[in-house]
Amino acid sequence: MKPQVTLKRISEMLNISISTVSRALKDHPDISETTRRKVQELAQMLEYEPNAYAISLRTNNSKEFGVILPDISNHFYLSFIASLEEEARRYGYSLIILQSGNDQAIERDNVKRCRFARVAGVFISVTAETEDIKEMLKMDEQNIPVIFCDKVPAFEACNKVCVADEQATHLAAAELLKKNKKNILAIFGDAHLSITQIRMLAFTAYMSEHNASAKYTIIHAANPQEAATAVQKAMKARRRPDAIFSMSDDILTGVMRSIQRSGLRFPDDIGLIAISDGYLPGLYYPEITYVETSGYKLGKLAFNRMMSCLSGSLFARTLIADAVLVPGGSL
Known part of the structure; x- marks a missing residue:
């Protein structure tokens, strides 16, 4: 060597x-x-x-950002990382990518690693179990800004960058009603996550306000397998759903697995609409109707907020990346 x-x-x-x-x-x-x-x-x-690490310790001026995500295997986070990396390179920074695996203990270790390395800032999407964010907020005392992205804590006095959860859900619910769907299976993610709670409340509020005759059933699925099992069970019921709402790409993966195994056809046998980054819906024929919540756009917004913090912006802000309906052939 x-x-x-x-x-x-x-x-x-x-x-x-x-x-x-x-x-x-x-x-x-x-x-x-x-x-x-x-x-x-x-x-x-x-x-x-x-030695970049030694220089950052001596000058407290790192050129690296920490990125802590629950899972980097889905396309949303891959496009989010790609977007961050594009912007970071433009400004002479690089990224340290850390995965929590949706495990709170691993997430805490990753936060400590970023703090000890004195990174310039941290982008983090929290796990479903995360409630205490004191360790993350402590980094502000070391002038290390923390930007919470996508899956964010309920605590208000921190920097958050989110997709337009309410707007995306309203667009999906409106499209279901526009297509005259009467018995909807709405599948949401882990009930502990704030993103799930926001989207579920938005869905129920919109349905109550705009159409009392449409019936819907809400279930939670923490992973694709749970989503697939829920769809199989629903399709065996005496009154089968005529449409499915999928809250995320993870859930969509399980929904499609079950629908394909059952041999159901869109839109004759069942309708489907999802909130998605857009990659998965394009893999199927007919393409799935979805509301786009772009990881790429979220990355740009998050990086801009990080640079504002590094430039001296001290107040906490919540920024929202707009959602867009993309019609396909599944509804």
């Missing part, structure tokens, strides 16, 4: 002090031109690279 080239090694080879090497590499005017040239030529020959 090639030994690491350090300032100490360069200083020993040239028989000068470490501080002289450091200043020579920075073109400090107190160092003679001859010494600067010797130091820089040797550093180039040895392929010396500054």
